[in-house]
Amino acid sequence: MKRESAEVVIVGGGALGTSVAHHLAELGVADVVLLERDQLGSGSTSKSAGGFRLQFADELNVRIALRSLAGLERLDDVDLRQVGYLFLIDSDGDLAAFREALALQQSLGVPSGELSVEEALALVPQLDPDGLVGATFCPLDGYATPEGVVQAYARSAAKRGIRIRQGEPVTEIRVTGGRIEAVETPSRRIATGTVVCAAGAWSGELAALAGIELPVSGQARWLHYSPASGGLADDTPMTIDFATGFYFHREGPGLVFGGREATLEELAVPASRRLPLLAELPIQASWWGYYEQSPDHNAIVGEVSEPSRFLYGTGFSGHGFQQTPAVGEHLAQLVAGLEPALDLSPFSVDRFGRGELREERFVV
Ligand SMILES: Cc1cc2nc3c(=O)[nH]c(=O)nc-3n(C[C@H](O)[C@H](O)[C@H](O)COP(=O)(O)OP(=O)(O)OC[C@H]3O[C@@H](n4cnc5c(N)ncnc54)[C@H](O)[C@@H]3O)c2cc1C
Incomplete structure (x- = not known):
């Protein structure tokens, strides 16, 4: 088994995982490994219609959309078509x-x-x-090429030293005393204290490896x-x-x-x-x-309290491609201990435990 270490391990190489990698790189956090079990973009991202819109009913989704659109506009080769x-x-x-x-x-x-x-x-x-x-x-709404977005983010991250490993399914997350110690694939053990779960519709299974419940289904x-x-x-x-x-x-x-x-x-x-x-x-x-469905059709984004340093972004319920620029930036800011540009705490998984569903009405 190969052994290495990283400050941060991102699990999942779709629009979200690569966005987190890009934004970490931009913040100067480059001791990062991204693990994708298949190929970059091979999950929901490459199946998507690529649509993005500012027309949401939930204020937070409008704010995410505005910030994400600004992020998309900064990327090359994503075929942004603002046809409304x-x-x-x-x-x-x-x-x-x-x-x-x-x-x-x-x-x-x-x-x-x-x-x-x-x-x-x-x-x-x-x-x-x-x-x-x-x-x-x-x-201002429209559509773009999801694979182009993944490639643009991955290029940006790799250029600044982030290690992207494809064909590496995460099968274990080792936790001791409430802290993450390592992530394992069948061929690799990576010592790390921080995991970002960007595993799309499979995030529930991934989180369960660390004893965490994320209510998301494909x-x-x-x-x-x-x-x-x-x-x-x-x-x-x-x-x-x-x-x-x-x-x-x-x-x-x-x-x-x-x-x-x-x-x-x-x-x-x-x-x-x-x-x-x-x-x-x-x-x-x-x-x-797969759509990654959450119980209220809104994203599930944040960091759990235990084990420490387990962050997640999933449950996008059909609007995940377009939210990944802002949500990826947000998770990178949380990893780096910075004040997030958007307060996404209402999207924390804790809302389900409190019985506080936050329904987005405009789902497709
Ligand atoms: C038909 C269709 C149309 C859609 N249209 C739109 C649209 O128009 N606009 C929009 O915004 N959204 C749309 N979506 C939703 C959008 O595709 C997703 O919300 C978005 O791609 C989620 O990105 P992600 O990176 O979180 O997940 P994914 O792209 O699924 O990436 C997760 C990655 O994690 C990997 N992975 C999982 N488990 C492990 C593990 N244990 N170890 C290592 N890797 C692992 C997977 O292989 C996968 O590549 C659509 C979805 C579908 C299916």
């Missing part, structure tokens, strides 16, 4: 909730706004507006790719049929779309109702990945 998110709304109850959220977003400087159904159709003329009562749009979600665009303009927004969860955006020469359904046949019902041309398009590829 268009939410389509089909009930007065949802419209009222979106209006309330728009007021919150605007109070924080977000240029989101309500659109009439006609204005939504002007953006995406191919939609069937049947049953819609309104829409919202924010021009929920399989599918995406489909058509090489044909059906005439949708290049700058078509990421469009979301809020009630059904069906969404689509342009991808290369074609488009990508997904929803809550497990099969293409089931998804075809809400999808072709809202975007009828989809029924005519060829499907070239379908794939799935």
Whole structure:
């Protein structure tokens, strides 16, 4: 067994783990090993639709989104496409909730706004507006390439001396007297006092190795790719049929779309109702990945009290790719003992023990 030591071990090489590595490197903390059991980005990150939005209902998520967008804008080669998110709304109850959220977003400087159904159709003329009562749009929202983000962060971290090890599954976390002593893979033992859990949907299993309970579970979600665009303009927004969860955006020469359904046949019902041309398009590829679901659809971020120096970020519930710039920065600041730029303590895992769920309503 190989032996080494590190001030910090990050477990997981997705958008979050690499973001933590990048931000630690930026803070001058370079005695760090990142362990990824497979390849960088091979978990949920590479399966993601890559969407980012400022349109959330929870104030903390809007603040995370603003900070994350600023982070994404600083990265090279991530194909940032700010074409906006268009939410389509089909009930007065949802419209009222979106209006309330728009007021919150605007109070924080977000240029989101309500659109009439006609204005939504002007953006995406191919939609069937049947049953819609309104829409919202924010021009700063959009999508990027998740693998590009992982590579940009990993490059930045590796350049400054952070050791990135792929093909290394963490199988043990050694704890003595309430302190972490080492992390082990089948071929390596790394003496360390600090672990950052960035293991995505598998964070519950990883935390359990240190006797910690993180309430996160994997929920399989599918995406489909058509090489044909059906005439949708290049700058078509990421469009979301809020009630059904069906969404689509342009991808290369074609488009990508997904929803809550497990099969293409089931998804075809809400999808072709809202975007009828989809029924005519060829499907070239379908794939799935896990949403890391938390009990209240909000992230689980923080540091446990025991054992000492175990930090975690998971439970993103479908909006993890876009939150990882700010959450990675936050975890790096906690590791380094700095005052965090954002107070994310309301997202601590302790909230579940206290029975204080913090629901994010705008989940896709
Ligand atoms: C179909 C789909 C569409 C999505 N669309 C969006 C979207 O539009 N916008 C958005 O913001 N989010 C979206 N998401 C969610 C997003 O993909 C995730 O929230 C995000 O990628 C989580 O990143 P992560 O780094 O925390 O986890 P992951 O990318 O899953 O990384 C965790 C890594 O940990 C590794 N690992 C696990 N256990 C161990 C271990 N014991 N030892 C070593 N390594 C380990 C895994 O191999 C994995 O690579 C989508 C997800 C899916 C499935």
